[in-house]
Amino acid sequence: DEYMGVIGATLAPGTYYYATRFRLNNGPFVYGGFENGFWNGTTNISGVLTISPPPAPDNDFCATATPIIVGEDFCDGTNTNGTTFGSTASGVTPPACFYQGANDVWFTFVVPAGVTTVNVSTDFNGGTLTDTQIALYSGVCGTLVEMACDQDSGTTILTNGSSYNSIIANAAVIENQTYYVRVSGYNTNVGSFCLQISSDQLAVNQFDANSISVYPNPVKSILTI
Numbered sequence: 400d401e402y403m404g405v406i407g408a409t410l411a412p413g414t415y416y417y418a419t420r421f422r423l424n425n426g427p428f429v430y431g432g433f434e435n436g437f438w439n440g441t442t443n444i445s446g447v448l449t450i451s452p453p454p455a456p457d458n459d460f461c462a463t464a465t466p467i468i469v470g471e472d473f474c475d476g477t478n479t480n481g482t483t484f485g486s487t488a489s490g491v492t493p494p495a496c497f498y499q500g501a502n503d504v505w506f507t508f509v510v511p512a513g514v515t516t517v518n519v520s521t522d523f524n525g526g527t528l529t530d531t532q533i534a535l536y537s538g539v540c541g542t543l544v545e546m547a548c549d550q551d552s553g554t555t556i557l558t559n560g561s562s563y564n565s566i567i568a569n570a571a572v573i574e575n576q577t578y579y580v581r582v583s584g585y586n587t588n589v590g591s592f593c594l595q596i597s598s599d600q601l602a603v604n605q606f607d608a609n610s611i612s613v614y615p616n617p618v619k620s621i622l623t624i
Contacts, residue, residue, distance in 0.1 A: 406448065407448055407450050410448075410450050411450070412450045412451055412452040413449075413450060414447065414449050415449075416445040416446065416448070417445055417448055418430055418431060418432055418438045418445045418446065419431040419438075432444055432445060432446075453485030454485050455487055456481075456482055456483070456484070456486055458481070459485075459489065459505075460489050460540075461489060461491065461505045461541075461581075462540045463505070464505035464507040464579055465480070465504075465506045465507070466507055467506045467507065467508045467580070467595075468596075469510060469511055469596045469597070470511070470596075470597055471595070471596075473595065474520075474523040474525070474595040476525050477524075478593055480593055481504055481582060481592050481593070481594055482504070482528075482589075482590065482592070483503065483504055483584050483588075483590065484590060486503060486504050486589070487501070488501040488502075488503070489503050491503075491543060491581070493583075494534045494581075496532065497532045497534070497548070497550065497583060498550070498585055498586055499583075499586050499587065500583035500584075501583075502583055502587060502588075502589050503581050503583040504583075505579060505580070505581055506579065506580040506594055506596075507577060507578065507579050508577070508578055509575065509576070509577050509578075510572045510573060510574045510576050510578070511598075512574050514572065514598045515573075515574070516569045516571055516572065516598060517570050517572050517596055517597065518567065518595075518596070518599070519533055519535055519549075519566070519580055519595075520553070520564075520566045521553070521564045521565050521566075521594050521595075522552075522553030522564040523555060523564070523592075523593045523595070524557055524558055525591075526590060526591040526592035527591050528584050528589065528590030528591060529561055529563060530551075530564070530585040530586075530588050531565045531582060531583070531585070532548075532550045532565060532582070532583045533548070533549055533550075533565045533567060533580060533582050534547070534549075535548070535567050535570055535578060535580055536579040536580070536581065537576070537579075539577075543579060546578075547567045549567045550585065551563050551585075552565055552566045552568075553565055553566055569599075580596070582594060612624070
């Protein structure tokens with residue numbers, strides 16, 4: 400018979416050694432080494448498993464932040480646009496609401512004309528990171544100014560039964576200005592996620608006046624739009 404074992408998926412980066420053992424019915428265990436035959440620790444030794452750290456994501460630092468379009472309806476419960484897997488400490492002091500947070504990644508967005516507040520959210524299903532921390536910054540990389548921070552304000556019940564993702568709601572912004580968002584996993588948690596920047600306001604180019612009905616005219620107490 401032939402058997403296959405899958406090892407390493409949950410191990411931290413490093414060097415490991417492995418051997419095998421089997422038994423027929425209730426007989427004695429037989430130990431196998433890396434080569435054919437019995438393991439003896441000298442000529443037929445353990446196998447060596449080397450697990451390398453994953454490559455860091457492109458947006459591991461503020462200077463390489465991933466652009467996000469405000470109002471893009473992308474996070475529908477199946478898509479992801481970020482991961483903290485392989486991320487490293489960015490060198491920016493974590494906000495007070497973060498618990499650790501060295502495994503952070505960065506995003507950036509430009510505020511459209513007519514928008515004065517934005518919502519920043521990772522509160523979506525679809526990713527493997529189900530416990531996020533997020534922070535919003537103004538300024539430029541190197542001299543960032545923290546504007547808001549959140550951990551666990553999400554309300555979406557995720558596939559694992561929790562609701563530990565985060566939302567920054569109604570953050571005041573200035574049109575045409577650039578802002579940065581920092582996303583981290585709680586403690587040392589890593590995984591994929593979806594980040595959305597939205598606004599509750601309609602910019603002047605987001606509606607068609609010809610398709611709006613307003614009645615009655617004149618109005619006494621109730622106006623229907």
